[in-house]
Amino acid sequence: MARNPAWMSAGLASLALLGTGASLSYYEEALPTTLNPLFADTMVDRRSQELVFDRLWYHDAITNELKSRIVQRYEVAEGGQALKIHLTPGVKWHNGKGLSSKDICFTVDALLDKGTPSPLAEGYRQILEGCDTQGNSTALVRFTRVFHNPRERLGFAVLPASEFSSTAVTPDLPFGSHPVGTGPFKGTKGRRGANFEAFGNAHHGPALAQLRLSEGQDGSILVRALINNGMQGIVQVPPPNRPELSASDEVALKSYDLRSWWFIALNTNKGPLADKKVRQALNLMLDRTELRKFAIGVEAGDENSPCEFISGPFVQSSPYYNRAVPVVERANMARAEKLLTEAGLSKSGGSWMYKGAKVTFNIGMLATLNAEATDILDQIGNQLGKGGFDRQVDKVRADEWARRVTTGNAQEFDLLIGKWSFGLVEDVNDQFHTRKGGEGKLNIFNYSNPEVDGILGEYAAARTDTAAQDAYHKLHKVLATDLPYLFLWKLDSRSAWRTEVRNNIIAPYYYFTEIDGWKYSK
Amino acid sequence: MSEPLVVMDGLTIRAPTRTLVEGVSFTVHGGRVTALVGPSGAGKSLTARAVMCVLDVDPGLVGGSLRYPALDPNVDWYEGVRGGGMSAQQRLLARTRHLRGAYFTYSPQAASSALNPGRTIGRQLTMAIARRQTPPDNLGAEIRRILQQVGLQPWAAGALPGELSGGMAQRAALAIAVAPKPRLVIADEPETGLDPVLRRAVVELLVQVCKDEGAGLLLISHHKDTVKRIADDVIQLRGQHGETGGTA
Amino acid sequence: MTGRWPAIGVSAVLFAALIVLAVIAPEFLSEANLDLKEFGPAAVPPFGADDRGRPLWELAAQGARVVALPSVVAGLVVGLFAAAGGLIRSMDLRWADSAVAAFGEVVGALPRMVVILIVALLLPRDWRGLFPLAATWALLSAPGAMDEAAAVAERLGGARFVEALRAHGYSSWRIFVVHVVAFNLRPVIVRQAAEVTMQVVFLEISLSYLATSNDDPSFTHPDSVRSWADILHLGYRALAFDAPYMHALVLGLGLVALVAGTTIGISRAARAR
């Protein structure tokens, strides 16, 4: 059976590498959309890219300290507005060329080049000023202003200047499927999966010879594959399948700290939802406990529940989470109805009327969420239905979500059910700031509230962690009352790996940061 | 009297419910015109087909014997077929294929629907001529000769049956029937569907051509006048009993 | 089946069953009830429950509602096309005949599923539904149907047949509508219509299955509604991982058989004299 070249080489490589090291196969939620870090779209993209590229600076998975594999030392220069970077010697690209300061500056220039249509770059354009090479292994990266944590700001993956004809990097370049990085693995994206082959380097010595990513499918298939050793790992195990796996002693379920939370975005500039009272009513109408029970199978009072409610845009473990704001665990119909009546809605024949017309909500949901919370779309629909609202529900494909929803172009919806994931930097500016310039890039319904914008400004300007914290605590409180979102829960992420896979430390968010240490022995 | 070509003795054919032909006996001689006459439904065509060993009713042949003395006077072709039903008749059909279109040929009625619409007259003549013992040294010329003999222009060789008129088709059919130089031509009501004038012409032609080619002619007809005019021998089928009649 | 009435009876009953199912379909599935999940027909009559403990008959009914109207309409459209094809031939309208032939050459030359797929995936969200796809399918099936009907008219004697009837002094209406269409083209027209109806149902199942099986939004119906494909997907899990949904598999295949049976019945009824 003909396969694409990537798989061919994978096959050959695994033959060649027999003995020298082991090959792991694992399931991801989906295929990476691209292996080009500038266009990372999904968590799968970020995880896969972590295998192929080195980020200039990253957080250690255990000590959480800021580290770099490719920077030997650095000095703060130009009164804190620049950083002088000395590269680790001997680091090679997957094409055999050596890593040089040119590459650092090329990456910075690519990020700054208006011709690079990358939202990531958009963000960096606010921070970075430029870059100059000083000899082959030293680069001077200049910032737009002084930052109290300049290195924190340089978390981007470094690209090889030699692979690009210009600093305008576009998503359609072959680099997206056959990238060249300095990371521990040389990656290729195929049609049904991606293949990663170990690449020995001065700064990386992966024990594994090969990693093969396959697209996840029916949960039962994943489980069977894993238990029968057809695969060695599942990055994201849907809650319904967790019990079966935790029962098997050949498989270890591992929790990893992915700061992702679920929400229902409300269309604040359309119909009754424009009224804060109505939004608050909906918040009270939802019985989160019921939802969690039906969709995720968590009974109330479950000790190790994979799902914790939230009242604002942060996970409870985050320093930014404001514990003073209570979560709504159960529905309170009485209060909801009171609020709706105050908002001028009237109930006739069991359904709510607004300006003489029956209220019908157009509800959408990011389709991929269904795997984690079965039929949650129906459940939410049912609860609103019981509450007296008519509805029309639709799933939204991930690519359409990226294309229309996050760009604020899906105004035909009233409610959109989704999920955001964050790294250590839980910057929610993109979600809640008014859409203008570089701000509010992911503002689904173009929510705009000067007070919120103000608070977000405070956070951005904060020079200390406490200042940042205070700002976000305030933000949490404001959003919990103004409710551009109904905040649902953090659904903790569990991976399953066969017990033969050892020392597999999973880094938050980027997952594979510590892949060098992973071992596999039959 | 010239040599006998077909000796049929006591032919009896049954259909599931009734007897179609019973105890028909006759002899067909070479170089003579034998007419097979009788009211419609008397089994004329059936008898003619039986002469060619084409039997497709069940149980079919239950009695009688068939000899082709000119080939081998001792072989009774119905041996082992009598009462053998369809399968036996199928075997007979296969066993005698080499005779049909060679030892005796068939000239159908309403020829325009009886000729394969997917083959030119020329091709059909070529196939017919190919059945001869000795192939002609010039095929083209031979076909031209035969066509002329039946009164058709040479261009007819390039024509498909659909492109010929009824009369021309009938002549073509005749040409195809005589082309293999058979010992016996069996003509099934060749005059059907033709106007009186043409009818006469065609029958005369039929007789003439058979005489020229030295072939015997078994003519199935219900036109008494035709028969009187041309037949040397007459086989009268009267529903049940048949006998060979005297000379006209 | 030679007798006309048994065929008509059977097909009528089956068809009625489908329509009733479609009519009684609830707009939304009832509340999930995890205690009932995995329960068979004994516990949740008549068909058992799905993986959320919702009665399967609701899914079956919703599926029936999804397909009922578009498929029947598509069938009727193709029936009309077929009739037109037959009439064109018997009216001996040369230009129309060759126009149909040319149309058929181009349309008939494309793999239908490919066309449908492209249409399905390019349709803007608010157009999404089975109707446009059914219409496309009908359009793609039309040339074949017209061709067959025309062939029947041809065998009938085409224009000569009509002339003969004219000689009887029949009105054009009586000739074309009664004699040509109702008496002679009926079997082929009805069969074509019935088959296209069935094909559209199966098309819906295919598209929905492809979508359901990897959590994509449906092309043919809002996602609050379930298709027969969802029942079959449960059945697939029963087959593949002996999940306790055999009753779903049985129901799914039963529904497919129901549609097929109706089609055969109707075709036979139309053919019988």
Add this chain to the structure above:
Amino acid sequence: MKRWWVRPLVRTVAALALPVAVPLLLTLLLWALPGDPASIVCPPENCTGTEALAERWNLHRGPMHFFSAWMSNAAGGELGNSWRMQAGVPVSDLVKESIPNTLALIGLAFIPILLGTVLAALDAIHRRLDPILHLMGLFPAVILAVIAAAWKVLTYTEFGGETAALFLGAAVLGIADGAFSGAVTGTRSVSSAERRQRYTGVGVLRGETELSNILPNITPALVGQLRARILHLFSGAVVVEVVLKIDGLGDLLWQAALVQDFGVVLPVATVFACFSAILLLAQALAEGGVAVWIRWSPKGVMERAA
């Protein structure tokens, strides 16, 4: 029989038109969609500056410019790159890796169909089998494919058993949607109609076989039927490939269309159109050939008479 060349000619013209008409149609569709083509190709969310891309993909100067540019590239075998599905990968590579699988699938599925056609033409399939055939034919591809897929998982070929998938898929295609039964009954209806013709019986009286008599006259109809069946296989292949995860053209089209990757949809649809065109040409050739063969008559008859 007059003007026998008309039908083959029409088919040939249609065949030549298809590979041009299909991409043209798709191009127009791309422009008909809401939103400007460039942003459909590259969502503004990850394409802040689509102008450059639009220019690179010839999307900036209207459908006709795009179409002509694409066609001239395609004529040179340059099918462009995938825009989303596998960004940057040359579509020709994707197509090259897919065609063998699809052709293998269809080829395998075609074997029983061809067999059925031949046997039916020889009148070698007993009519008593018809009910069974009809029953087989009633199953839609998706149902059989699902069952096949389930079985494939059961036997764990799920993990690296593409060949199994291929054979299962072929079996499904060969049976589903009346592929086999249709081939048998269709062929039989044609040949038996011809067998009932009077000339066939007369042929027997002339010592010819039935088949040799009817073959040239039924060939065009049979060829037409076979073409229809193969087209049908191409349709079914889409479903089967997606359900059984076979890396074929149909699956490629499906995946590309799901993410609205026109860079792939366009060429793949065109490849399908080319296959259809080839089938049309083959049919035209067969028809023309038979028509010419039919008109053969021996040389030398007209000599001297002319």
